[in-house]
Amino acid sequence: YTFWNFIPKNMFEQFRRVANFYFLIIFLVQLIIDTPTSPITSGLPLFFVIIVTAIKQGYEDWLRHKADNAVNQCPVHVVQHGKVVRKQSRKLMVGDVVFMKEDETFPCDLILLSSSRDDGMCYVTTASLDGESSHK
Secondary structure, eight states: OOOOTHHHHHHHHHTTTTHHHHHHHHHHHHHEEEESSHHHHHHHHHHHHHHHHHHHHHHHHHHHHHHHHHHOEEEEEEEEETTTEEEGGGGOTTTTTEEETTTTTOOOOOOOOOOOSTTTOOOOOOHHSSSSBBBB
């Protein structure tokens, strides 16, 4: 999301849910056709759910944005012209060769080219991606 397209994208995602779309149709039918119940009885709960969900998702996205910015400031060691150079992870480009040490955190997708272990294995913890702290 960006600041300008949050509301349209959020509304699209919310009305893809069958329950929200159903209550929107009921609300619209009650607005168009004279029904014994007021459109407020279906519209008010729908709009309350939509607004609370949008606020919750906006807050979660803001927290994720802050966490991403913090991780993107992390220094990494990149091999350039035979020298190991330190730069911020947000400045990594496709094709950069990153030199990682044991127990270092890295904020991006990398392809393992070589491991210093005798058996050639590399164990990675993906807790920041999927919440699991087991080694893979």
